[in-house]
Amino acid sequence: MSEAARRPLLRTALLAAAGLVLLLLPLATTPLLLDLGCQVLLACIGALSLMLLTGFAGQVSLGHAGLLAAGAFTVGILVKEATAPFWVTLPAAAIAGALLGLLFGLPSLRLRALYLAVSSLALHFIVIYLGGEYETLRGLSTGIMVDPPRLFGHELYGGRAWYILLLVVAMAVLLACRNLVRSRTGRAWAAIRAHETVAAALGIAVARHKLLAFVISSAFTALAGGLFAYYRGFVSIEAFSLYLSIQYVAMIIIGGMGSLGGAILGALFVTLFPYGIEAALSTLPHADRYAGAMFASNYAAFGLVMIFFLVFEPQGLIGLWRRWRPASAKAGRP
Amino acid sequence: MGNNGENVMQKSILSSLAVCALLVAVPAQAADEYAVGLSGAITGPVAGTYAPAVEALRLYIDKVNAAGGVNGHPIHLIVQDDQGQPSMGATNAKKLLGQDNLLLLLNTSLSSTYAPMIAESQRAGVPLLFAASVCPKEVYPPAQPTLFCTTAFASQFDSRATLAFVKEKSGTSINLGLAAMSIPLSRGEIDYAEGLAGEMGMKAVDKEIVPPAAPDYTPFATKLQQASPDWVYSWAPWVTEVKTLEALRKLGWEGNYIGWGHIETEGELARLKDGKFYAIGANALFSDRLPVQQDITATATAANSTYAANLMTEGWIAGMVVEAALKQAGWPATPEKVLAAMSHLKVDTKGLRGGPLEWTADNHFRTRQYYRVYRWNPASNGIEVVKDWTAYEVH
Amino acid sequence: MQLAVNIVVLAATYALIACGYVLIYRVSRVLNLAHGELMMVGAYLLVTVASASALPPLLAVGLAAALSLGVGVLVHLFLMRRLTGQPALAAVLTTIGLGILLRGLVVLLWSAEQQHPAQSLGLANPPITLFGGGRISTLSLALVLTTGAVYGGLFAFLRFSRWGIRMRAAGQNPLLAAQRGINLNGIYAVAWGLSTFTGSVAGILIALDSGLDTTMATIGLKAFPVALVGGLDSLLGSLLGALIVATAEVVLIQYVDPLLSDVVPFLILMAVLLARPWGLFGSREELDRV
Structure with a gap:
């Protein structure tokens, strides 16, 4: 921070350059790369909101996929039943997420870490159960189709438009998270994470701040779920397995707990990882012979990477990044 | 921590996009293919x-x-x-x-x-x-x-053909049990079959919907058995069809069971050796x-x-x-x-x-759409066709 | 009557799986979320033993269970030991990673196809009619009896054997135990071995009764609320928790809606956690340690 304060010009220039590159990327790439970019950005929004809850407020959740599903189904159902436009559905998704967050934040007032993680599992099962009921009752067994949203009379479709939109939303979420973390609320969260009893003794309203973390994080997550529904053009319960929750937990571990930059790195890594393994395996001789083993190898490798980071690099990618940065840049940092 | 987020994002997206470009390239095909x-x-x-x-x-x-x-x-x-x-x-x-x-x-x-x-x-x-x-x-x-x-x-056609076969074997004054897996596709089809059975004059006595990972199928089978069905019909992934059948047999139920013949049918009929288990399907088995x-x-x-x-x-x-x-x-x-x-x-x-x-x-x-029904014949110790191709017009 | 039999069988299944969670948690305060996967590995070991040797069924089951004990010990030696001193959460997340790794390895080594070890062992599973007309398959009966034997053995082991007493001591106060010369790593290794052993016995018996595929790991996860309802550090609690959850599940399937059976264990868990966060039989001070 001190470096940034001393050299505001450099920092602004860097940020501007970063923004420009990110904005211009769509002009230079293929639709496929844009699709990957969009997937990464969606994962970023989800990972940032989970980081807020777990990495900053210290509340563990295994119900992340359930919240994403809740947002996606809110959008799907509103589009299907009321052909609602996106400026109704997306806020509705965020509100649904916030309400669920409030409901499932309540156990956090009594429960700690592991027990809390378990109660968030219940959230997942309940949301998926309700979603499945809706799909079955309405006869939508292959999922709910969602038409692309319309903005000023234009259909929002295709990689470029979505890339820009998701980039803007991801940036907004990043900024919101950054401001929250630096605010009084963020400091209260840090105190609660460090020691709840001490935080209470210091006069911090523990219950209120915990619930706030759940509400904000869940609202962002459900928003990401709603965006997913629009981007993919459909919603179905199969897209939100427990494994997805684990992937998000892995993102914040691999990225590095307690760092927003870490959440972004983790989202990037976990999203692109399977493609990397696939590419690595396909360079082996007789690649098609192993094709059947691809998924299993991918799965196993993902488990290994998770274990690797937990055992050998608890600081995550952001820790590696900080260590590898040139000494000159590090010098100004506290 | 947070303030270098954008920095990290920029560099990492750039480098990873470069990696992706290499990773996802599909070999181009020649023009004469x-x-x-x-x-x-x-x-x-x-x-x-x-x-x-x-x-x-x-x-x-x-x-x-x-x-x-x-x-x-x-x-x-x-x-x-x-x-x-x-x-x-x-x-x-x-x-x-x-x-x-x-x-x-x-x-x-x-x-x-x-x-x-x-x-x-x-x-x-x-x-x-x-x-x-x-x-x-x-x-x-x-x-x-x-x-x-x-x-x-094919949803709906399958249940129509199945119930027509059941009717041919045992008439319509029968009790029918139904079993599905708790995925929308399977449930939708079994719900349809329930309605259809009613229209045909059959009595749908019980419908069980089993979650994908049930440690024990017996509680579901118990309820089915207590409804004393003459026939049980299941249209679900193979595991659910067969585990429901096996649990029913363990409980001593001896009625007729019919399920959709997925690709596993051939090997599984031989494993189960159950003369009252019928597999209806649209593909010929290799016993032909x-x-x-x-x-x-x-x-x-x-x-x-x-x-x-x-x-x-x-x-x-x-x-x-x-x-x-x-x-x-x-x-x-x-x-x-x-x-x-x-x-x-x-x-x-x-x-x-x-x-x-x-x-x-x-x-x-x-x-x-053509359907055939197979079963294991305990007498001849082999797979046999119970009902040969039956055509259904699709309009 | 059949209803009672179904409840007992399901409760025995849950209890046999759940005691694995308790064994590890009691001594090392680690929640092993790879328990379902380890139990699946045990069942797949039986598949290998059955196909690689012509052992009689009972010996094959014994050998597979013994191998699974080794797997548990190895997990501790090569993985969990490295995490001593780190926050409990890191250890729990590591077990999630281990679970994913094991799932991948199982598909690589044994393929995703449905396996029927009972068939390859030539094991018959005839149903037995009990007093009152209830029916139970031979292997389900074996499962109930095994659960009884395992719990009896564990109570006796923890109460009377030297290692058992050391395990309890290590669980209650690791620092003091270490100072008194108790080898904590040895204790933890024994706990991991026993836990994987009991889980694998459950997995093996389920696989023999109704076949085996990768959904086995999910069954392990379903037994997890059972351990929490009873209290994560109480064996008696997991027995009672199993009975409560199994009763609720079977009764709901029978009288309400079979669809609820997936959600119910978690709803019971929520209710218990809100009223008594430390579980029905757990110790209260556990809460602050997690």
Whole structure:
């Protein structure tokens, strides 16, 4: 921070350059790369909101996929039943997420870490159960189709438009998270994470701040779920397995707990990882012979990477990044 | 920490995009080939159902190419794995449709991958064929112009044929038990069967919906048994069909059980050796020993395939259809020409199905669906046909 | 009557799986979320033993269970030992990673196809009619009896054997135990071995009764609320928790809606956690340690 304060010009220039590159990327790439970019950005929004809850407020959740599903189904159902436009559905998704967050934040007032993680599992099962009921009752067994949203009379479709939109939303979420973390609320969260009893003794309203973390994080997550529904053009319960929750937990571990930059790195890594393994395996001789083993190898490798980071690099990618940065840049940092 | 987030994001996105560019490049095909793309669940939790079909399709296309191709040009089949995941299916569709002159797209995966693939293929104007994956309702008349399906099972028709068979065996004054897995597709079909049974005058006495990972099927079977059904019908993934049956038998229930004959049927009938377990299906089992089945067996053996030949019928039929469509489209082909060919197509299935597979302008499922019922005959210690091909007109 | 039999069988299944969670948690305060996967590995070991040797069924089951004990010990030696001193959460997340790794390895080594070890062992599973007309398959009966034997053995082991007493001591106060010369690593290794052993016995018996595929790991996860309802550090609690959850599940399938059976264990768990966060039989001070 001190470096940034001393050299505001450099920092602004860097940020501007970063923004420009990110904005211009769509002009230079293929639709496929844009699709990957969009997937990464969606994962970023989800990972940032989970980081807020777990990495900053210290509340563990295994119900992340359930919240994403809740947002996606809110959008799907509103589009299907009321052909609602996106400026109704997306806020509705965020509100649904916030309400669920409030409901499932309540156990956090009594429960700690592991027990809390378990109660968030219940959230997942309940949301998926309700979603499945809706799909079955309405006869939508292959999922709910969602038409692309319309903005000023234009259909929002295709990689470029979505890339820009998701980039803007991801940036907004990043900024919101950054401001929250630096605010009084963020400091209260840090105190609660460090020691709840001490935080209470210091006069911090523990219950209120915990619930706030759940509400904000869940609202962002459900928003990401709603965006997913629009981007993919459909919603179905199969897209939100427990494994997805684990992937998000892995993102914040691999990225590095307690760092927003870490959440972004983790989202990037976990999203692109399977493609990397696939590419690595396909360079082996007789690649098609192993094709059947691809998924299993991918799965196993993902488990290994998770274990690797937990055992050998608890600081995550952001820790590696900080260590590898040139000494000159590090010098100004506290 | 947070303030270098943008920095990190920029650098990492740049570097990873560069990596991706290398990773996802698909080999370009030569200009004198028919390009066909496929996205399928070749690996992953549901691969057992789909991977053998993809393998069979690949073997069939190889065979066609070895014999000189179609209209003198080879077929280039580009296969991508989606593990049954919607996001990967969408990515594959983008990847495949980004090819030059892709003529036809195939889906051999879970229904959750349909929506993105349908949307992408329709925008590109390329026909999409569902092969070995559940036929979506858009292929039934009135069909959407670019969607087609060759898969054996068909919701509603299957239950109609099943209940007609049950009626033929035991009449309509019977108690019928129903079993589904708690996935929307299976539940929807069993709900339909429940209504249909009522219309036919049968009494649907109980309906059990079992979660995918139940430690014990006995509690569900107990409730079914207490309703004392004469017949139990299950249309679900194979595990649910068979475990429900096994749990019922352990409880001492001795009634008739009928389930949809998935690709596992042949081996499982022999394992269970249950004379009152009927498997209804649309594909011929290898106990028929047709010439085409011997051909499949020989091809699979020669290629040293990991899958048994009797799992390959579904993919072989898809291969026959792809070949016929390309042949009729001529050379050089465009997606429009292939689409026109597929909209009026009749393919001889050589006994793998009860009759030819025929598509018309508004029917992209098939004009006639044929069913057969098999069971294990304890007396002869072998699989036997209980009811031969029965045709259902599809309007 | 059949209803009672179903409840007992399901409760025995849950209890046999759940005691594995308790064994590890009691001594090392680690929640092992890879328990379902380890139990699946045990069942797959039986598949290998059955196909690689011509052992009689009972010996094959014994050998597979013994191998699974080794697997548990190895997990501790090569993985969990490295995490001593780190926050409990890191250890729990590591077990999630281990679970994913094991799932991948199982598919690589044994394929995703449905396996029927009972068939390859030539094991018959005839149903037995009990007093009152209830029916139970031979292997389900074996499962109930095994659960009884395992719990009896564990109570005796923890109460009377030297290692058992050391395990309890290590669980109650690791620092003091270490100072008194108790080898904590040895204790933890024994706990991991025993836990994987009991889980694998459950997995093996389920696989023999109704076949085996990768959904086995999910069954392990379903037994997890059972351990929490009873209290994560109480064996008696997991027995009672199993009975409560199994009763609720079977009764709901029978009289309300079979669809609820997946959600119910978690709803019971929520209710118990809100009223008594430390579980029905757990110790209260545990809460602050997690």
